[in-house]
Amino acid sequence: MTSIALVVPAARAREVKVLLEDGGFLAGKIRRVSGSGSCCIPTSLVGGSPTSTSTTASTSGNGNYGDDEDDGDGDANFDDEKERIFQRLGIQDGHGIAITTVTATCADTHSDRKTDPPENPLQAAITAFLTTNPPGDPTILSALLSTIPKRYTYTPPLLLLPSTAFSTPAWQTYLRSLPHELGQKFHSxxxxxxxxxxxxxxxxxxxxxxxxxxxxxxxxxxxxxxxxLLPPLQQPTRSDLDKALWTSTRQSGIVQIWAPGYTMFSRGNVKEKARILCFPPPTTGAGAGTGTGTKWVVDMYAGIGYFAFPYAKLGYRVLAWEINHWSVEGLLRGAGENGILAKVVSPQQDAQIAVEREGVLVFLEDNENAPARVAKMGEGVGEGIERVNLGLLPTSRGSWGGALRVLAERGGWVHVHENVGIGEIDVMTGEVVRAFEGLEKERGGRRGVVCEHVERVKTFAPGVMHCVFDIRIGGEGL
Known part of the structure; x- marks a missing residue:
């Protein structure tokens, strides 16, 4: 079997070594990688696909907070499994760490030593409990063992199981048979x-x-x-916000915070967040890396700052729209953790754009107000809007017209998120371009429209891909 090793910047080698030791995953000596300033650390993980996930993985199987199905490509670089492997090893910040297979130059190898795949702690705990507390009806034991949940999500301090966990008749019968205290012990x-x-x-x-x-x-x-839990549309008080259960994770060096009872989180979006961080920085203006430059991104569906934070880190200032009070609170908390200045504007307020101030200005209102808001801010803001992010699934179609209206007249990019059948991506590309051409004509504009790139972010459901269409509006040659 092939074992997994981590190629880690030398400055982080001790940190990662301690994490692996604590989890029982360190499998040999640390070796320096010649000429790279990195170290190679062998782990006891075998293959490229641990069955458990932690820290940011989603598990349930529906919607944007559901089971982000794997693409099934299984490439040698473990790209599809990278986040899961980090999470299984307890590494919350995988920035700068690469995953490779163990070779003779990278780790101690012993041809006579067999390494077993890492044990899934959830399955091990359930199996042990069933052994100690077997069902009264022994005929259902095999049914219980064969349907033990394999996947989970852990974002401190919350462990989430998929909706299908313990849903079979055998499990329902077994759990109902347990006395209250023993049932509590099972869950604890x-x-x-x-x-x-x-x-x-x-x-x-x-x-x-x-x-x-x-x-x-x-x-x-x-x-x-x-x-x-409050009704979803009830506005929370400060006391409600403070008493709620909050969780957090770090992806690509960016902290994100949310209340899982009120706000979704999809670990599969990490690929798009990382891509944003690799975009060219804003064309002009100071403040790269702090979100206090003079160029702007409009994020029509901000959530907890899923994509707003990467843009701010890239050097853009962000005008964000969000209608979920809980998501806005998570955005503010996350902004503080990331060193990004953020401010909330309510529907009754006028936005005061301070020079070199907020990296993210979030409007707690429907994004249908975005064009009017931007118009009131004047040309100094409107002509600086280079990108519009439309990160709503299964479709962002309702904000396509608004995106064209807020984009700088000289043009820029609209990043359109859509769920698309895997065999229909090319067709959808043409549909998106034609739709934007029609909307541009409706507004009396003459800017050209082209799709420069389609990013396949993750499999959303069997046969359905979460895609981002990079639509270029206007600019040189259009």
């Missing part, structure tokens, strides 16, 4: 088996698709003290 055992510091356990139910404009998830608490 699972929670701490994954991480000793975990304090909460819940099932992640499919996101309601009807009457759910704020895209709120649905949790079923199993263990731990969960504050009472």
């Amino acid at each position: 055992t699972l929670t701490t088996a994954v991480c000793k510091n975990a304090t909460h356990l819940a099932l992640l139910r499919p996101i309601p698709t009807q009457n759910n404009a704020i895209r709120a998830p649905k949790l079923t608490p199993l263990f731990g003290t969960f504050p009472r």
